[in-house]
Amino acid sequence: MARGPALSIAIDEKRFGEAEPLFTHLRLKVAPSSLVALVGPSGVGKSTLLRMIAGIDTAFSGSVRVDGVAAAEAPPAGFVLQDARLLPWLTVADNISAVAPQVPPAEISQLLARVGLAGTERRYPHQLSGGMQRRVAVARAFSFNPRLLLLDEPFVSLDRQLVSELQSLLLELLAAEQPTAILVTHLAEDAARLADRTVVLGGKPAHIVADLNFATPPRQRDAAERLRLTAEIEAASAS
Amino acid sequence: MPPDVLEGGTQIADLPRGRPPARVRHKNVTDLVLTALSLPLLLLLWQLLALAFPSKLFPTPIAVAIDLWDLTLHGKLIADFGKTLLRAAIAFCVSMVVGTVVGIGFGRVRWVDNLFSTWLIAGLNLPAVVVAIVLYIWLGLTETALILAVIVNKIPLVITTVREGVRSFSRDYDELALAFRMPYWRRIRLIFWPQLVPYILAAARTGLSLVWKIVLVFEVLGSDGGVGFRIQTFFQFFDMTGILAYMVAFIAVVMIIEYGMLRPIERKVLAWRADQP
Numbered sequence: 001m002a003r004g005p006a007l008s009i010a011i012d013e014k015r016f017g018e019a020e021p022l023f024t025h026l027r028l029k030v031a032p033s034s035l036v037a038l039v040g041p042s043g044v045g046k047s048t049l050l051r052m053i054a055g056i057d058t059a060f061s062g063s064v065r066v067d068g069v070a071a072a073e074a075p076p077a078g079f080v081l082q083d084a085r086l087l088p089w090l091t092v093a094d095n096i097s098a099v100a101p102q103v104p105p106a107e108i109s110q111l112l113a114r115v116g117l118a119g120t121e122r123r124y125p126h127q128l129s130g131g132m133q134r135r136v137a138v139a140r141a142f143s144f145n146p147r148l149l150l151l152d153e154p155f156v157s158l159d160r161q162l163v164s165e166l167q168s169l170l171l172e173l174l175a176a177e178q179p180t181a182i183l184v185t186h187l188a189e190d191a192a193r194l195a196d197r198t199v200v201l202g203g204k205p206a207h208i209v210a211d212l213n214f215a216t217p218p219r220q221r222d223a224a225e226r227l228r229l230t231a232e233i234e235a236a237s238a239s
Numbered sequence: 240m241p242p243d244v245l246e247g248g249t250q251i252a253d254l255p256r257g258r259p260p261a262r263v264r265h266k267n268v269t270d271l272v273l274t275a276l277s278l279p280l281l282l283l284l285w286q287l288l289a290l291a292f293p294s295k296l297f298p299t300p301i302a303v304a305i306d307l308w309d310l311t312l313h314g315k316l317i318a319d320f321g322k323t324l325l326r327a328a329i330a331f332c333v334s335m336v337v338g339t340v341v342g343i344g345f346g347r348v349r350w351v352d353n354l355f356s357t358w359l360i361a362g363l364n365l366p367a368v369v370v371a372i373v374l375y376i377w378l379g380l381t382e383t384a385l386i387l388a389v390i391v392n393k394i395p396l397v398i399t400t401v402r403e404g405v406r407s408f409s410r411d412y413d414e415l416a417l418a419f420r421m422p423y424w425r426r427i428r429l430i431f432w433p434q435l436v437p438y439i440l441a442a443a444r445t446g447l448s449l450v451w452k453i454v455l456v457f458e459v460l461g462s463d464g465g466v467g468f469r470i471q472t473f474f475q476f477f478d479m480t481g482i483l484a485y486m487v488a489f490i491a492v493v494m495i496i497e498y499g500m501l502r503p504i505e506r507k508v509l510a511w512r513a514d515q516p
Contacts, residue, residue, distance in 0.1 A: 056417050079418040085411055089433040089511040098429050099419040124511045144419060 004033040004147045004180030005067035005074070007053060014048065014060035022048060023060075024205040035174060035181040035218070037191035039233060040201035040209075046184040049201075050150050053182060054079060066148065077148040078141030078179075082156050084133035086125040092136050093121035100143040111139045115169055131162040135169065142173060149174075149181040155190055167193050171219055188237065192229035194218050200236045210236030298480040307484040315469065316488060322465040324492070326382070327454045330389035331447060337390075338397025338446075339439060345398055346405025362395030371457045380461040389453050396449060397442045404438025436508055444501060451493060 007030035015021040022045040030036050038046045051057040052064050055071035066074035086095045096108050103111075109121055115135040125133055134154065141149055151170075155163040171194065174181060185191055191198045195214065202209040212232060216225055282300050289299040298306075310316040345352045345359070371388040378384035408431070416426045458467025466485055473481035 054418060055420075076418075076420045081415065081418065083411075085415050087412065087415075087429065087433070090429065091511075098425070099421065101425075126511075 003178050004149075006030065006032045007180060007182075008063070008065040008068075009049075009053065010062050011049075011052070011060055011064070012062035014045070014052070014062075021205045023207075026062075026207065028199065028208065030180060030182070032180055033178040034196045035183060035194055037183045037185055037195035037198040038201060039185060039188060039191050039198055039237060040206070041237075042186060044201045044203075045206045046186075046201060047152055050152050050182060050184050053077070054150055075145055075148070077150045078143075078145040080134075080137050080141045080149070080151045080154045082153045084125070084130070084137040086133055086136055086140075088125050091122050091124055092117070092128070095125070095136060096140045096143050099140055103143045108139075108143065111143055112136075114173070115139045131158065131165065134158065134162075134166055138166070138170065138173070142177065142179075145179075146177045147179050149179045151181060151183040151185075153184055153186070155185070155187070163190075170194060175219060188230045188233035189226065191233055192226045193221070198229075198233050198236075200233065202237065209239070212236060296477070296479045298483060302480055303483045303487060306480045307487055310481065310484055311488075315464070316485070319464055319466050319469045319485075320488065320492065322462075323454055323458065323467065326386055326389070326458075326465065327447075327450050330386050330393065330454065331443075331450050333386075334390045334393040334397055334450075335439070335443060335446065338394045338442065339401050339435075341394070342398040342401025342442075343405055343435075345402040346408075352402070359395055359398055362391075363399065365392070365395075367392045367453050367456065368460070371460050375461050380463075382462075385454070385457050385462055388457055389450055392453050393446050393450055397446055400438050400442035400445070401435070404435050407438075408434050440501075440505055440508065447496070447501070448493075451489075455489075 007028075009026065009028040009030075011023045011026040013021050014023040014026075026049075038049060040046055048057060052060060053066075053071055054077050055064070055066075055074060058072050064071040066077075086092075087098060090098055092112065093105060093108050096103065096111070097105075105121075109118070112118060112120060115138055117132060117135055117139070120128065120132070120136075125136070128136070137154075141151075155166060158166065167190070174194075183190065183194055188198075196218065197214065198210075198212045199208055200210040200212070201207070210233075212229075214221075214229060221229070285300050289297050307316075345355070367388075370391050371385070374384040374388045374391070378387070412430045412434070416430050421430070454465070455467035455470070458465040459471045462468045466489055470482055470485055473479075473485070
């Protein structure tokens with residue numbers, strides 16, 4: 001199993017047009033095969049930072065490196081966006097092939113089975129429930145690059161039951177594939193469930209308010225532990 | 240969770256597929272019967288009205304059918320339809336290709352839209368007859384003038400429809416393509432083109448009906464054959480049966496194209512839509 005890459009983020013300045021800078025002198029290192037949650041209020045720049053890590057947004061001074069390679073030149077990351085964003089005119093299997101044409105159909109079927117969607121290859125997105133569509137989005141991201149995963153608020157507009165199921169699925173896949181993953185979320189409880197480490201962003205320009213490393217691995221946390229971590233993250237965010 | 244059980248306890252086997260429920264099947268049968276009854280009902284109404292108001296200028300559908308048979312076997316109906324169909328096909332294809340390309344330009348390039356949108360509005364409101372007369376004066380009563388006149392009339396409609404389609408493209412899908420760094424041509428094929436197709440089909444459908452009508456009008460104005468030309472000849476002799484025979488044949492051809500070509504294409508291309516049968 002290939003381990004995920006190390007990330008090194010050193011942003012000197014990022015701004016949109018003439019507006020006040022979003023980030024100045026932001027430094028962050030992410031260990032290989034760890035899941036780091038970026039938590040903070042809306043508009044703080046979490047999703048922008050994710051796009052910079054993905055190598056999509058290159059309009060900034062400084063550097064973002066993936067295993068020592070500039071993000072824009074590094075192998076692109078598997079991305080899970082805020083909604084499933086499946087192409088409605090393609091079947092489930094074709095949605096995955098659209099971004100990862102090198103993955104053979106048999107492998108796509110295996111991956112779909114792993115996310116609990118065996119036999120849905122020929123279905124169109126409108127034939128799936130919202131939760132199932134999110135699973136396809138996760139499968140798509142893993143098929144594209146199982147080493148680096150970027151999750152941009154992947155649980156928004158899902159009910160808590162579905163969120164819990166999707167998080168369990170993610171934990172299984174993360175344990176099996178060991179990717180490096182960045183999770184952007186505004187909910188402390190998402191971070192408490194999934195993350196090895198949580199970075200709380202705040203202020204303007206945004207800076208790291210708190211950097212919390214969790215001793216207990218995510219899969220071994222019980223409900224009480226998760227509640228405790230949630231409270232810890234929320235306290236750090238409030239401060 | 241077992242792989243065949245989804246959230247909420249839904250079984251994958253329960254997802255929509257296979258035979259629809261009885262209520263839906265019954266509704267489909269009713270729809271089919273009503274659709275099948277539509278044309279006979281029209282013919283029956285026509286027959287009754289023609290019998291109620293007997294006149295040489297209001298022939299029965301049976302008389303029209305006999306004349307249609309005669310015109311097909313001994314008249315010039317086949318040749319006339321050949322000419323009209325060829326003209327319509329050339330005008331349709333040229334205007335669809337040119338209109339789609341230009342429409343994409345209007346939708347994607349802001350300065351093109353700003354500079355030429357007034358031309359487009361003028362084009363949309365240009366009286367069709369004026370275009371034909373001007374082209375007939377410039378180019379003479381030629382095949383080229385007739386086809387060109389149809390093209391000039393249709394292109395603005397295609398441009399407008401395609402432009403609206405391009406404007407409605409979802410930025411979300413652009414972001415998806417960007418996130419997964421999809422190569423340019425794959426993006427065109429899998430993201431751009433499928434979003435454009437429904438608009439091209441809409442332009443084709445409205446455009447085709449427009450082309451038919453305009454070709455006929457222009458054939459009446461000046462041509463050496465074709466459905467419009469022949470209807471004008473019948474008109475000079477007040478031959479209502481001949482006019483209606485050509486009209487019936489014309490509608491039959493349009494129906495064949497609609498149900499034999501356009502709808503199957505539409506069903507195939509838009510199979511992914513939830514509202515497709």
